[in-house]
Amino acid sequence: MPTDISNLDPQQLKTWLQAAAKRDAAAFRLLYDASSSKLFGFALRILNKRELAEEVLQESYVAIWNNAANYQSHLAAPMTWMATIVRNKAFDHLRRTNNTVDIDTQQFDSEVINALQDPQRTPIEALQMSGDAKALAWCMSALEGAHRQVVALAYYHDLSHSEVASQMKLPIGTVKTWIRRSLEKLRVCLAKGERA
Template identity: 70%
Template sequence: MPDSHPIDPEQLRGWLQAAARHDAPAFRLLYDATSPKLFGFALRILGKRELAEEALQDGFVAIWHGAASYQAHLAAPMTWMTTIVRNKALDLLRRQAHDVGIDGPVFDEGVMAALHDPRATPIDALLISRDAKALAYCMSMLEGEHRQVVGLAFFHDLSHSEVALQMAIPIGTVKTWIRRSLERLKACLAKGERA
């Protein structure tokens, strides 16, 4: 449902400044004004309501604790908060991928950005580069349509139903292909670690 009232960045800055002073009522106003958009953003990444709720909650805890570090000249308030919620959602996504047995990182835009991040230390870049290369190799071993399904779901943050719609295949097929592909990726990555 589109928001008919745009969020005023100046008002958000004011609420963030008040939250930095531990003003709980101002933080509540900030939450009420931004949580629907931030929840929708997290839901798009995670595809599951309960995970999006968790990412949103973790994000607002981080916003509350980090409000004093917000620097208006570096980012608009909504951009800053969206980045925090995105990072929390990606953390959940990585944890889920690990729980289903993928030991490497989720291969997403964050990994690619980190490879080219001028602030990354050489060690960070080396570790990310090694893991990204291993995952890219294992992805290349998947069958074409299976690789595309995994790519759409994990690289482009599409839900299973969005992948099914985009590829014009049943959602059950998408789920099966993702499950099988994750198993193959797990085996491939495990083999690479032993090598």
């Protein structure tokens, strides 16, 4: 079973996702076998409890099965798309149970800077960098869906504002406003975590 995302062939994962969209259970099983250990580790980093991570992983694969037809390869790599589902399910769980995340801002700032300077780091690796990165992911999950998507396209997928506007079919002014407001909300959210 693969232990590193780089060992997973995105084209093969995409093929299995497309087959799962057509309700091919065998292809879905292969997708699960190839990706579940990595996604479980990702859920465990967010939730810190094995039984919660197992529950979230199960919910995530149900969502992956049910939404495979909605996967759009031009928006994200298969593992990024599936990891986003896991992340969202994990944060939904944290919200339901009112769990909070502590932030060490000095360490957080240096890790974010290091992640941004490392061109080899994928969005999943950036989210996995530490417990403090969970705070950023938590704050991201609190943004409205469309605002979160605009920020993710701009910062996780490195699209320009005009590319985001084209992708989302929105006026560029709206994209710029949403990004500016979202970054301010993220700053406030992270500052509140610092004082907690």
